[in-house]
Amino acid sequence: MGREFLDIFTDWSSDYDDFVEGNDPEYKAVFEGYSNILKEIVQRSGMSVLEFGIGTGNLTKQLLSSGKWVFPIEPSKEMRKLAKKKLPSEVIIYDGDLQNYPNPTKQLDTIVSSYVFHHLTDTEKGMALKKYADQLEKGGKVIFADTMFESQEALNQKIIQAREQQFYALADDLEREYYTLIPTLLTLFDLAGFNVSIEQMNEYVWIIEGEKRA
Numbered sequence: 559m560g561r562e563f564l565d566i567f568t569d570w571s572s573d574y575d576d577f578v579e580g581n582d583p584e585y586k587a588v589f590e591g592y593s594n595i596l597k598e599i600v601q602r603s604g605m606s607v608l609e610f611g612i613g614t615g616n617l618t619k620q621l622l623s624s625g626k627w628v629f630p631i632e633p634s635k636e637m638r639k640l641a642k643k644k645l646p647s648e649v650i651i652y653d654g655d656l657q658n659y660p661n662p663t664k665q666l667d668t669i670v671s672s673y674v675f676h677h678l679t680d681t682e683k684g685m686a687l688k689k690y691a692d693q694l695e696k697g698g699k700v701i702f703a704d705t706m707f708e709s710q711e712a713l714n715q716k717i718i719q720a721r722e723q724q725f726y727a728l729a730d731d732l733e734r735e736y737y738t739l740i741p742t743l744l745t746l747f748d749l750a751g752f753n754v755s756i757e758q759m760n761e762y763v764w765i766i767e768g769e770k771r772a
């Protein structure tokens with residue numbers, strides 16, 4: 559599992575950058591402050607970074623521009639093709655996903671992603687976080703920006719609101735994918751051995767940052 563939503567990105571890839579720029583009314587609030595969210599991840603990251611689900615390469619580009627070494631992973635062939643156009647020609651984008659990916663060629667100090675972690679179920683998220691902890695040294699970080707909700711009620715409310723606004727694609731998306739409840743995510747990070755903090759970036763997106771304890 560974990561790759562069950564890939565077909566969506568095959569269809570979405572060619573106009574994905576229009577969405578992140580806020581040109582689609584349904585997803586405008588989800589991508590509000592997108593470039594600021596990416597900037598925040600870059601600022602919090604160390605110098606040796608693995609990035610999951612790079613999409614069209616927007617975060618990768620910023621990480622590289624800040625002089626960081628990046629090991630980029632993306633399961634969608636279409637997205638990899640688009641990202642390749644945006645990134646320096648020597649950058650290799652690896653086929654992999656949040657659970658199965660090639661071994662990084664350097665010791666990592668940070669693992670990042672934006673708008674990706676909700677593709678795993680909560681059980682898968684817990685297992686993946688333990689794997690990430692094994693790949694980091696003490697003080698190493700996992701920094702994930704993603705849509706998440708403070709409670710099941712908050713998620714249900716957003717689905718109702720989206721349907722009222724006739725944002726049917728957004729409502730279906732919120733019902734279909736594995737958007738995490740924040741208390742659950744905090745527990746999963748803790749169980750995997752991370753000290754954790756969280757910050758809200760817009761109506762939907764939060765940045766969760768875990769620092770490996772030992």
Ligand SMILES: C[S@@+](CC[C@H](N)C(=O)[O-])C[C@H]1O[C@@H](n2cnc3c(N)ncnc32)[C@H](O)[C@@H]1O
Pocket residue numbers: 560561562563564567578610611612613614615616617632633634637654655656657671672673674677678
């Ligand atoms: C909403 S896009 C986010 C792209 C990019 N990170 C950004 O912030 O613009 C989600 C990306 O995650 C990828 N993806 C889907 N399932 C995945 C998985 N299980 N593991 C890693 N990436 C996945 C998709 O192909 C897509 O490129």
